[in-house]
Amino acid sequence: MSFDDDEIRRLYAYPSSDRPWVRSNFVATLDGAAHDAGGHSGPLGGDADTHVFHVLRSLADVVVVGAGTARAEGYGPSSVPIAVVSRSLDVPEPLVVPGQIVITTADAPADALARLRETVDVIALGEGEIDWPAVLDQLGSRGLRRILCEGGPTLHGDLVGLDLVDEVCLTIAPVLAAGDAPRIAHGPHAVDRAMTLGHAVELDGVLFTRWVRERT
Numbered sequence: 001m002s003f004d005d006d007e008i009r010r011l012y013a014y015p016s017s018d019r020p021w022v023r024s025n026f027v028a029t030l031d032g033a034a035h036d037a038g039g040h041s042g043p044l045g046g047d048a049d050t051h052v053f054h055v056l057r058s059l060a061d062v063v064v065v066g067a068g069t070a071r072a073e074g075y076g077p078s079s080v081p082i083a084v085v086s087r088s089l090d091v092p093e094p095l096v097v098p099g100q101i102v103i104t105t106a107d108a109p110a111d112a113l114a115r116l117r118e119t120v121d122v123i124a125l126g127e128g129e130i131d132w133p134a135v136l137d138q139l140g141s142r143g144l145r146r147i148l149c150e151g152g153p154t155l156h157g158d159l160v161g162l163d164l165v166d167e168v169c170l171t172i173a174p175v176l177a178a179g180d181a182p183r184i185a186h187g188p189h190a191v192d193r194a195m196t197l198g199h200a201v202e203l204d205g206v207l208f209t210r211w212v213r214e215r216t
């Protein structure tokens with residue numbers, strides 16, 4: 001089927017919600033690998049996935065991304081603020097510019113915290129571990145309620161573990177990868193989070209799916 005921008009926006013419209021809504025967006029191979037043999041995810045879904053990736057950004061108020069992904073994929077500023085999640089505060093320099101956000105713990109390295117605070121909006125909440133419910137409140141209080149988490153698997157695993165992921169947009173690429181690439185979420189504790197299919201649409205041999213968390 002054709003997949004123009006209006007159709008993509010209709011399929012992926014955020015629900016109206018007075019609380020922050022956490023959507024994650026990933027691409028995976030048929031056997032569940034979250035990156036290709038070179039360690040990158042961008043090329044897996046081809047042009048159609050790249051296009052959807054950018055439309056999803058345009059629908060969001062903020063992109064939340066782990067520092068590992070920001071470093072691996074060469075993140076820089078975008079049309080929406082990028083909130084980099086890091087414990088070490090090793091944030092890629094292109095993201096240390098006004099308008100960007102860093103999410104970390106209150107006990108992150110003090111010197112790096114002070115340096116970042118001179119330039120970016122720093123949300124430092126939680127001792128040892130990021131206090132995610134408090135972070136989502138802080139983003140909401142800044143008017144950033146349509147949250148797009150672009151990974152990676154470590155950050156996603158933490159958010160799934162805390163049951164804070166409301167929706168998963170998963171592109172299934174027509175590729176087998178084998179190897180030892182991570183899945184789209186991993187972490188120390190296994191959980192079962194039931195999801196309901198929102199849509200499944202094929203374009204150019206790539207399957208675009210959207211899944212919503214069942215909350216009773």
Ligand SMILES: NC(=O)c1ccc[n+]([C@@H]2O[C@H](COP(=O)([O-])OP(=O)(O)OC[C@H]3O[C@@H](n4cnc5c(N)ncnc54)[C@H](OP(=O)(O)O)[C@@H]3O)[C@@H](O)[C@H]2O)c1
Pocket residue numbers: 025026027028033034035039040041042065066067068069070072073085086087088089090091104129130150151152153154155156158182184
């Ligand atoms: N298939 C896809 O759609 C997709 C999407 C994204 C990424 N990827 C791939 O995934 C790989 C990277 O995986 P990854 O698991 O390392 O990515 P990641 O979650 O982006 O990065 C892990 C790093 O992010 C920070 N971080 C994540 N969660 C944190 C938390 N709760 N608290 C504090 N810091 C946190 C830490 O940074 P510090 O080390 O700075 O403390 C941690 O070392 C790359 O190959 C990338 O291409 C694939």
